[in-house]
Amino acid sequence: MNYTALFLQLLPEAVLVIAALVLMGVAVATQSRKKRPPTVDVVIAITALGIAAAGFALYRCPGDINCGSTLIVMDPLARLFKCVVLMLGMLAALLAPARGEIRHPGEFYALLLFALVGLMLTVGTTHLLFLFVALELASLSLYLMAGFSGTPRAAEASLKYFLFGGVSAAFLLFGLSLVYGFRHSLELPVIAVALTNGPLPPFAVAGLVMVVVGLGFKLAAAPFHYWAPDVYQGAPATSVGLVAAASKAVGVLVMVRLLVVGFDAAGGSALWGAFKPGWTLWLGVLAAVSMIWGNLLALAQTSVRRLLAYSAVANTGYLLVALSANGPKAAGTALFYVVVYGLSTFGALAVTAGVERDRGDDSVGSFAGLVHRSPLQALALLVFLTSLAGIPPLAGFVGKFAMFSEAMAASATPESAGLVWLVGLGAVMSAVSFYYYLKVMKQAFVREPADPSPVDLHWAHRMAMLVPAVLVVLLGLFPSLLLAPVSRALEETLRGW
Amino acid sequence: MNPAWTVISAFAGALLVLLLPARSAMLARVIALAASVVGAVAAVACCLHKLSHPDSPKWEFDAEWIPQLGSRFHLAADGLGLALLLLTGVVAVAGVLFSWNVERRPRAFFAWYMTIIGGVYGVFMSRDALLMFVFYEVVILPKYMLISIWGSTNKEYGAMKLTMYSIAASALILIGLVVAYAAAGGTSFDLEHLASANYSAGLQYWAFPILFLGFAVLAGIWPFHTWAPTGHVAAPTAASMLLAGVVMKLGAYGALFVAMPIFEQGFQEWRLAIALLAVAGIIYGALTALAQKDLKFVIGYSSVSHMGFILLGLAAANMWGLRGAVLQMISHGIVAGLLFGIAGRVVYERTHTRDLGALQKFDLWRSLPGAAFAFTLATAASMGLPGFSGFVAEISVVIGVWQASPWLLLGVAAGIFVTGAFSLRAMQRAFFPVRNPDAGDPPKLDPLTWPEISAIALLLLVSVAIGVYPPPWMELIDNGLHSTMFDTIRTLP
Numbered sequence: 001m002n003y004t005a006l007f008l009q010l011l012p013e014a015v016l017v018i019a020a021l022v023l024m025g026v027a028v029a030t031q032s033r034k035k036r037p038p039t040v041d042v043v044i045a046i047t048a049l050g051i052a053a054a055g056f057a058l059y060r061c062p063g064d065i066n067c068g069s070t071l072i073v074m075d076p077l078a079r080l081f082k083c084v085v086l087m088l089g090m091l092a093a094l095l096a097p098a099r100g101e102i103r104h105p106g107e108f109y110a111l112l113l114f115a116l117v118g119l120m121l122t123v124g125t126t127h128l129l130f131l132f133v134a135l136e137l138a139s140l141s142l143y144l145m146a147g148f149s150g151t152p153r154a155a156e157a158s159l160k161y162f163l164f165g166g167v168s169a170a171f172l173l174f175g176l177s178l179v180y181g182f183r184h185s186l187e188l189p190v191i192a193v194a195l196t197n198g199p200l201p202p203f204a205v206a207g208l209v210m211v212v213v214g215l216g217f218k219l220a221a222a223p224f225h226y227w228a229p230d231v232y233q234g235a236p237a238t239s240v241g242l243v244a245a246a247s248k249a250v251g252v253l254v255m256v257r258l259l260v261v262g263f264d265a266a267g268g269s270a271l272w273g274a275f276k277p278g279w280t281l282w283l284g285v286l287a288a289v290s291m292i293w294g295n296l297l298a299l300a301q302t303s304v305r306r307l308l309a310y311s312a313v314a315n316t317g318y319l320l321v322a323l324s325a326n327g328p329k330a331a332g333t334a335l336f337y338v339v340v341y342g343l344s345t346f347g348a349l350a351v352t353a354g355v356e357r358d359r360g361d362d363s364v365g366s367f368a369g370l371v372h373r374s375p376l377q378a379l380a381l382l383v384f385l386t387s388l389a390g391i392p393p394l395a396g397f398v399g400k401f402a403m404f405s406e407a408m409a410a411s412a413t414p415e416s417a418g419l420v421w422l423v424g425l426g427a428v429m430s431a432v433s434f435y436y437y438l439k440v441m442k443q444a445f446v447r448e449p450a451d452p453s454p455v456d457l458h459w460a461h462r463m464a465m466l467v468p469a470v471l472v473v474l475l476g477l478f479p480s481l482l483l484a485p486v487s488r489a490l491e492e493t494l495r496g497w
Numbered sequence: 498m499n500p501a502w503t504v505i506s507a508f509a510g511a512l513l514v515l516l517l518p519a520r521s522a523m524l525a526r527v528i529a530l531a532a533s534v535v536g537a538v539a540a541v542a543c544c545l546h547k548l549s550h551p552d553s554p555k556w557e558f559d560a561e562w563i564p565q566l567g568s569r570f571h572l573a574a575d576g577l578g579l580a581l582l583l584l585t586g587v588v589a590v591a592g593v594l595f596s597w598n599v600e601r602r603p604r605a606f607f608a609w610y611m612t613i614i615g616g617v618y619g620v621f622m623s624r625d626a627l628l629m630f631v632f633y634e635v636v637i638l639p640k641y642m643l644i645s646i647w648g649s650t651n652k653e654y655g656a657m658k659l660t661m662y663s664i665a666a667s668a669l670i671l672i673g674l675v676v677a678y679a680a681a682g683g684t685s686f687d688l689e690h691l692a693s694a695n696y697s698a699g700l701q702y703w704a705f706p707i708l709f710l711g712f713a714v715l716a717g718i719w720p721f722h723t724w725a726p727t728g729h730v731a732a733p734t735a736a737s738m739l740l741a742g743v744v745m746k747l748g749a750y751g752a753l754f755v756a757m758p759i760f761e762q763g764f765q766e767w768r769l770a771i772a773l774l775a776v777a778g779i780i781y782g783a784l785t786a787l788a789q790k791d792l793k794f795v796i797g798y799s800s801v802s803h804m805g806f807i808l809l810g811l812a813a814a815n816m817w818g819l820r821g822a823v824l825q826m827i828s829h830g831i832v833a834g835l836l837f838g839i840a841g842r843v844v845y846e847r848t849h850t851r852d853l854g855a856l857q858k859f860d861l862w863r864s865l866p867g868a869a870f871a872f873t874l875a876t877a878a879s880m881g882l883p884g885f886s887g888f889v890a891e892i893s894v895v896i897g898v899w900q901a902s903p904w905l906l907l908g909v910a911a912g913i914f915v916t917g918a919f920s921l922r923a924m925q926r927a928f929f930p931v932r933n934p935d936a937g938d939p940p941k942l943d944p945l946t947w948p949e950i951s952a953i954a955l956l957l958l959v960s961v962a963i964g965v966y967p968p969p970w971m972e973l974i975d976n977g978l979h980s981t982m983f984d985t986i987r988t989l990p
Contacts, residue, residue, distance in 0.1 A: 080589065113846025115871040224901060243889050332565070371605075392636060403567055407674045418679065418974075431668040438641065446645045446653070483565045 005067040009074045010053040011126070012082065013117045014060070019050025024231050027106025040096055043105040044460055047093045047198035050113060055086045059284060069185045070127045071143060075496055076489035078124035081253050084339055085123060087345065088246035089116040094464035095229060095238050095350055098357045102236060108148050114139035115242060119250045124334050128176045128186040131254065135172075135218070139165050145239035146231050154174040157234030164217060164227040170359035172214025178207025188262045195265040208263060208279055212286070215258075217442050219251040221286045221320060222293040225313045232309035233362075237353035240305070241464075244312060244349060245342030250317055252338040258330040259283075260323065261494060265328040271411050272421045283324040284422055290317030291429040304346040304352045304362045307436055308345060311388060314433060316336050322423045327410030328494055330403065332487040335398030340387070340475055344396050347384040347468035350461065351377055358455045364440055369449025376462075378444045387472045389402035400430060402483070454493075499556050500574040500622060502539035503582050506532045507589075508617030513610045522603040529607035530593045537586030544579045547976065551564075555719065557624075559637070567685035568627040570624040572619075574896035577823060577977020580622045581750065581927060584827045587959055588742045588834045589614045595842045596735035599647065606647055609639035615950035617743050617947035624675050626755065627686040633670075633751070634970055636744060637663050640728075640736070644936070646735040655731025659740075662724035662775055666714035666832045671753070673708025676700070677759050692758035705763025709756040715748025717776030717804040718771075726785075726797030734841035741800045744951045746826045749807045753822065757811065764814070769902075772812035778805035786805060787919040792851040793925040796836045799879060802916060803829045803887075804961050809909070816978065818897025821890055823974045828878070828886035828963060829990070835875040835956040843868045843949055844927070847942045853923065857930035858941035867945045869928040875922045878960045880917050883925050886963035889970075 023046055058079070065074050093112060102108045118138025125131050143165060147158025180186050182204040183194045200208070213224065220228040232240050259267070259279055268278015275281055294313030319341075322334035352362050354377055359366035371378035385398030388419040404423045411418035456464075475482055510532025514525045514729050547553070555575040562570040576580065592610065599606050612635065619632030627883035635659060644656035657787050678686060681694035696704070714721045725745065729737045757764045769912070782802030789795045803825065810822030845851050862869040880893075932939075945953075963970055979988070 042728045105875075257712075313932060328933065329565075386638060392634045397631070397634070398563070400673065401675075404671065405566065405678050406673045406683070410678035411679075420672070420676060423590065423675055427668040427671045427675075428665075431661075431664045438657070442653070448668065463703075479563050483563065487565050 002067045005065050005074060006069070008061050009065055009067055009072050011057040011272065012086075013120055015054040015057050016113045016117050016120075016312040018049055019053070020110040020117075021479055022046060022050075023106045023110040025115070027104060027110070030106075031301065040102075040105050041111050041450065041460075044093060044096060046230050047109045048090060048111060051086055051090045051093065051116070053177075055083070056081055058086065061210045067412065070189065071125055071130045073124055073126055075493045077253070077257070077493040081123045081335075082146060084249055084342075085116060085119045085246050087299065089119075089242065091346055091464050091468060092238050092241040094460040095241050096458045096460045097149075097236055099236055103150070108145065108238075111141045111145050111148075111414060112139070112238065112242065113441035115145065115482060116246070119246055122250050123253055126188040126257065128179065128188065130323060132169075132173055134167060135254070137219075138247065139169065142239065142243055145242065147237035148239065149236045151234070153234035154236065156233045160227045161235075163229045164224075168214045168217030168224065171210045171217070174221060175210030175214060178203050179211065181207075188258070192262045192265075192478055195263065200266045200344075205266065205277070208266065209282060210284055211258065212279055215251055215255055216286055216314070219255075219316045219319075220246060220309075220313050221316045221330045222290040222313050223318075225290070225294070228312060229306045229309040231306045232312070233303055237349060241349050244308070245346040245473060248312070248316075249338045249342050252323075252334060256331045256335060256490075258329065259448065260326060264326055269343075270324045270422070271418050278324045280324045282356050283320045284419070287288065287317045287320035287422055288425055290314060290320065291426055295429045295432045296435065301436070302363050304364060304367070304440060305349070305362075307440070308348055308352070311341040312345060314429065315345070318403060318426050321419065322407050322408050324411040324422065325419055326405040328407070328490055329487070330406040330410045332483070332490045333361055333399065333402040333406045335486045337403050338478070338487055339486075340395035340399045341415070341435065343468040343471050344384045344387040344394075347380060347465055348388065348474065350465045350468070351381045351384065354455060354457050354461060354465070367440055367443040368453065369448040372449050372452055374455040374457075377457070380465045381444055382441060383469045383472055384443055387476070389434045389437040393433070394474045395478045395479065400426075402479070498539045498542045499697050500539060500579065500582060500617070501558060501572065503536040503618040504572075504615055504622065506535040506539070507611050507618055511608045511611035514604050514611065515886050517604055519604070522600065523604045523621060525607050526593070526597060527851050529611060530590070532566040532611055533586065533589040533593050534620065536614065537583070537590050539584040540579065540582040543574065544583050544973060547579055547973060549975070551972070562628070566627065567687075568681075569625050569687065570760050571624040571687065572628075573905050574622050575625045575971060575980060576973035576975070578621050580823070580973040580977075581746065581829060582618060583960060584599075584746070584830045585614065585617050585621065585743050588738055588830055588956060591834055591838060591956050592735035592738045594948040595738065595838045596733065597946070598846070598947040599733070599735075601647065606643070609642050610739070610788065612636075612639045613643075614745065617747060621750065624688050625686050626678070626688055626691060629688070629751075629755070630667075630670065630674060634667055634749060636747070637667070639925070640740060643736040644723050644732045647736070648731040649733070649877065650731050652729075652731040655727045659724045662714060662721070663911040665713045666748075667712075669707050669711030673711060673756070675706055676704045677708070677886040688755065688758070696760060696762075698762055701760040701763030701765065702766055705756065705760035706767055709752055709764070712748045712751035712756055713808065714770075715784075716745055716752060716761060716808060717748070717778070717780050718759070718808055719774055719801065719805070722778060722782070722801045722804075725801055728792065729797045729800065729837070730793040734838060734845075736941030737837040738834040741797070741837060742830040745800065745804060746830055749804070749811070749822065749826055752808070752817070752981075753811055756783055757814075757986055761985045764986070766816065772809060772902065772905055774807035775805045775812055776908035776912070778802065778808065780908060780915065783912050783915035787915060787922065789923075790853050792840045792853060792856065792923060792927050794838070795853075795919060796833065796840055798828070799919065799966055800833050800915070802912060803833070803879070805912070806891055806894050809895055809905070813894070813897035813901040815897050816902050816975075816987060817900060818972060818985070819978050819983070821893025821973050823898050823909060823978075824886070824893055824963070824967070824970065825890035828890040828960065831960045832875060832878045832885075832887060832958050835871070835953065835960070836879060838952060838956070838984070839868055839872050839875065843945065850864075853926040856927045858931070858939070860932055861928045864939045864942045865945070871957065872924060872928055874957055877919045880920045881913065884961065884964045886960040887941070889964055889967045894933055923928055
């Protein structure tokens with residue numbers, strides 16, 4: 001074990017923990033009645049500083065570092081996605097809570113940092129048990145953050161999230177323990193090597209199915225999505241931003257690492273007419289159900305937050321289509337898509353939060369005439385929703401198109417139509433989704449506002465909206481900026497095995 | 498000048514208009530006009546250059562874009578593409594002139610408008626399937642916004658219907674393209690690469706109709722045409738002109754340039770079905786137009802009928818048929834623009850009705866003689882009278898069909914007959930009514946303004962130019978049709 005390397009690898013997480021401790025210290029020091037609690041601005045500044053410092057530590061971490069353990073690895077994929085987690089976390093931190101929404105901002109933001117630590121550790125490990133522990137660290141922080149505003153809705157959201165999450169964690173753990181029985185090891189590289197010598201025994205396959213169920217909960221894949229609408233609607237916007245973007249990105253990364261990289265030999269086949277049992281078939285079914293269920297239910301929503309929750313379910317479906325192709329190129333496009341999806345949906349949430357604070361609710365009708373009241377917000381909304389709907393020239397389009405074409409390319413054979421059943425369903429359902437995104441845009445651009453006064457936004461909130469908007473446009477015009485590093489990282493990681 | 502100026506000027510114009518300060522309506526108009534004129538002039542200059550130097554290599558721009566997907570930023574323009582760019586440029590300029598009086602949110606109006614133009618230019622020049630699809634889809638959201646914000650008559654419904662049809666059609670195109678990409682090896686979206694790859698007959702049999710239908714819906718193929726009249730009637734004048742005149746042609750162009758060359762065996766299997774649907778559209782559109790009360794609906798359904806000729810020419814798949822199809826794209830683009838411009842802008846803005854019965858009391862041939870004159874000529878062009886572009890285009894399609902399967906011409910003849918009937922009916926009811934001599938003088942209407950006159954003159958000029966002397970147009974089109982992509986199609990039995 002090389003301890004210097006270990007220290008350098010863990011430095012970003014350590015910096016985040018220190019920042020969290022500072023926040024808690026400040027919160028405790030100002031607890032007494034005489035002193036005023038720290039303002040949200042100060043807390044956000046400390047958090048942002050901590051995240052930036054962690055980013056710097058990550059940037060300075062040498063490229064070929066290896067501490068000699070599977071617990072903490074820093075392969076190119078881990079490095080890239082730690083970066084993504086930090087970026088999405090920074091955005092979530094900037095999405096300042098409304099005045100009076102969070103009574104203890106110090107503790108709230110400390111939890112945010114702990115969640116980021118959990119997510120980053122999850123990204124950088126190939127040890128199944130450590131993966132579980134890191135994932136639970138993130139999840140527990142997120143459960144608390146979901147209920148932090150203390151309203152009945154938030155409490156409901158938090159409890160639901162916790163109960164569903166707890167069950168999913170049990171599934172995940174039980175599944176992992178069955179997988180352990182296969183080779184008496186929890187180190188993914190060891191299992192992957194053993195897999196090349198022979199097929200998985202049935203109990204390990206059952207374990208794998210349970211692992212997929214557990215991760216499906218985290219990703220809000222239908223039919224394991226029931227927590228999502230309530231959390232999206234009831235939790236503070238900051239928490240939802242973290243759940244919707246960073247946590248989803250990490251969930252997809254774990255799936256790629258575990259299934260496409262680790263268990264690719266046990267994939268089976270989801271190709272039309274050539275079904276073979278294995279995790280790809282299982283993912284394919286989940287993908288189909290998520291795309292249909294998410295999109296159809298989103299049509300009926302009047303609350304934009306709930307609409308985004310169902311759109312999250314649908315988007316998980318698109319992502320699973322690419323993963324069920326079980327090819328490195330398709331998996332790379334899924335990793336690209338989950339990042340641009342995270343940016344888009346986070347931005348849409350940020351705009352929704354802004355409207356909600358101004359109008360008091362997040363119904364579709366409260367967006368009426370947004371373009372007259374706040375042109376910048378309306379333009380940002382246009383960018384995010386069209387990106388989610390998969391309309392070019394925005395990043396969401398390229399991502400979806402890339403996923404579908406690579407899923408087909410990985411699976412097409414002269415004899416079978418491959419994944420065309422999933423890709424076709426995805427394309428059609430994506431067309432359906434345009435209807436509900438258009439419903440919101442219609443309010444913002446076509447309808448006249450009931451009250452034409454301009455909307456006032458916190459500066460940090462404005463940043464949290466504009467940065468993703470710029471990124472979504474930029475990555476739509478020049479997707480290679482992100483697609484190239486993602487594919488390269490995945491290739492190098494695969495080569496390292 | 499090179500053809501890239503068309504795309505650049507349109508998108509630059511859109512961006513520039515958007516960046517203007519509020520309340521600068523006049524500046525927005527001028528910028529939009531300047532941008533569309535630059536595009537049109539570039540297209541004309543390139544066409545002239547191509548005609549005077551027929552052997553010059555086609556203009557190309559090829560740069561790396563998304564290497565991970567094998568997609569390149571590849572634009573090119575041969576004669577066929579240049580002719581369609583010219584059509585777009587002319588309609589774009591006329592559209593800006595016809596919307597000179599848009600007072601409501603003019604910046605947003607022209608920004609969306611120029612975005613559509615840019616997308617259309619881009620489609621006509623793309624040589625990469627993914628890039629083409631991007632330009633193709635860029636058009637969709639502006640269509641919705643133009644109709645639902647500035648439209649009339651049931652605008653939100655019309656806009657939503659048109660948009661959902663477009664997006665559903667795009668989903669089909671996406672499936673078709675992705676299947677072709679995967680079956681061709683998953684390495685490149687280059688159109689020539691996709692067209693030269695070998696696909697199994699079974700795959701072509703099911704993949705061709707998906708891809709073709711995706712494009713054909715936008716071209717208004719019967720029975721998936723209902724979005725077109727509803728949407729085009731609801732749209733503001735400039736948008737109707739653009740949508741019926743140019744955007745519908747994107748569908749026909751995609752069918753010709755993407756679906757047919759990629760899956761040529763599949764096309765061969767489905768050819769007869771396409772021809773029958775096309776004839777059904779010609780007759781059905783004409784009959785429906787005959788029964789309309791709203792002048793714009795007459796034009797809307799006549800578009801469905803005229804688009805049938807394009808699809809029929811494609812289905813004939815011989816040199817005359819394809820040439821006629823492209824000529825009809827250009828001809829109908831000009832004529833539909835003219836008809837929608839006069840009905841939606843010149844007449845409706847003054848009379849505030851488009852009802853054929855209500856228009857009688859305005860006695861338009863006396864109160865608005867310029868419009869009546871222009872509409873008469875436009876109707877003649879639309880009916881396909883000699884001397885106008887419609888004649889040249891339709892006769893070419895007819896020759897092509899005669900060579901391929903003559904019995905279809907029975908249906909075509911019926912369609913042409915009904916077309917004459919509905920055109921004359923609408924013209925007579927709207928502009929030359931039989932008035933009761935005791936009814937007194939018709940109400941005074943404002944005379945035509947300069948922007949209107951120049952737009953009408955521009956469109957009429959192009960239509961007559963094609964009708965009187967078609968050879969240069971055919972030369973341009975043949976230049977494109979002789980490219981290697983169409984080799985297999987032209988040699989089909």
